[in-house]
Amino acid sequence: MKTYNWGIVGPGKIARKFADDLKLLPNARLHAVASTSPERAGAFADEYGIEHIFNRYEDMVQCPGLDVVYVATPHALHCENALMYLENGIPVLCEKPFAMNTGEARRLMSAARRNRVFLMEALWTRFIPAFDKALQLISDGEIGEVHTVKSDFGFAMPFDPAHRIFNKALGGGSLLDIGIYPVLLSLFVFGKPEVEDILAAATFTRTDVDESCVFTFQYPGNRLAIGHSTIAANTPVEAAFYGREGTIYLHPRWHHTQRITISKYEGRGETSRDMEIPYEGWGYFLEAAHVMQCLDNEMLESDKVPLDFTLDLVETLDAIREKIGLVY
Numbered sequence: 001m002k003t004y005n006w007g008i009v010g011p012g013k014i015a016r017k018f019a020d021d022l023k024l025l026p027n028a029r030l031h032a033v034a035s036t037s038p039e040r041a042g043a044f045a046d047e048y049g050i051e052h053i054f055n056r057y058e059d060m061v062q063c064p065g066l067d068v069v070y071v072a073t074p075h076a077l078h079c080e081n082a083l084m085y086l087e088n089g090i091p092v093l094c095e096k097p098f099a100m101n102t103g104e105a106r107r108l109m110s111a112a113r114r115n116r117v118f119l120m121e122a123l124w125t126r127f128i129p130a131f132d133k134a135l136q137l138i139s140d141g142e143i144g145e146v147h148t149v150k151s152d153f154g155f156a157m158p159f160d161p162a163h164r165i166f167n168k169a170l171g172g173g174s175l176l177d178i179g180i181y182p183v184l185l186s187l188f189v190f191g192k193p194e195v196e197d198i199l200a201a202a203t204f205t206r207t208d209v210d211e212s213c214v215f216t217f218q219y220p221g222n223r224l225a226i227g228h229s230t231i232a233a234n235t236p237v238e239a240a241f242y243g244r245e246g247t248i249y250l251h252p253r254w255h256h257t258q259r260i261t262i263s264k265y266e267g268r269g270e271t272s273r274d275m276e277i278p279y280e281g282w283g284y285f286l287e288a289a290h291v292m293q294c295l296d297n298e299m300l301e302s303d304k305v306p307l308d309f310t311l312d313l314v315e316t317l318d319a320i321r322e323k324i325g326l327v328y
Helices: 013-022 038-048 057-062 075-087 102-115 129-139 174-190 284-296 307-324
Strands: 004-009 028-034 052-054 068-071 092-095 119-122 146-154 198-204 210-219 223-230 239-243 246-250 259-266 269-276
Touching (some): 004 057, 004 284, 013 028, 013 038, 028 038, 028 284, 038 052, 068 075, 075 092, 092 284, 102 119, 102 307, 119 284, 119 307, 129 174, 129 239, 129 246, 129 259, 146 174, 174 223, 174 239, 174 307, 198 307
Parallel strands (some): 004 028, 004 068, 028 052, 068 092, 092 119, 146 223
Antiparallel strands (some): 146 239, 198 210, 239 246, 246 259, 259 269
8 A cells, every 4th residue: 555645735724634634544644844934834844743844835846755735725825836736747635615716726627637637626525424425315315306405604703804714815705715615515416506596695894705695506496505604603504405205414513524314204294313424533534535545546536526526616606706796
């Protein structure tokens, strides 16, 4: 079994969780870290025993023995950072959102395909066992035809214009940071909606990023998706699939849940059962393991999060931004 040397680009909060989870994989090694802050890079390297430290993102492309990189910089830097590694033939796992807009997404996909190098958006929710089980149950017809998908994601964030989530230049706002989860949930079940079938509304902060955002997608066959994101309140962070014969409920926090409830309609009554599906760590190791498996099999993209799905996701986020008037 090949051991893969990972590089971390941007050692922030999410990167730390990812690094913690890599310890759960016997064939993964933290090999390099790149940050524009020497202090942050050094502290991260000391904490995780990383041999190679770089104080410029572009310098890590020359790192000896580097097999794959995880890009976890602020949203607005994803395209620029990932592109450097793709153009140098280095596989990339890029944190969500994959890109700031469709144009950037297409640039990344083109570079990956032109250089024949692996690229995947880090949609860890797709690899959470309970979430995967819910999708399987839907596919198997457990609750009949699904007619509605409903989800939310919100947390109360004190206003701080210096924080990245309120910083428009860094791609701040609720939609790209957490609203992406309700959007991807809808796409996993129903696919990409037509632009004319998207309704959205938002409120804005003083720094002109969306504080709260709601959307509905209407699909043929009387199907609806409803989503909500906010950085102004602690919401339940729950999700449900409503079918003609029952409901599947994803317990909080739904995007990395370990418990689902399946309820079946029986006449005027209802029966339900819970499924507990635990996992270790944060769950990030599951997407990392998938990436390494893809590389073992010489795949250029994931079969669970293919690039065409990522493009659909970015295009849908662009359409929502147009509806609410959010321009970066």
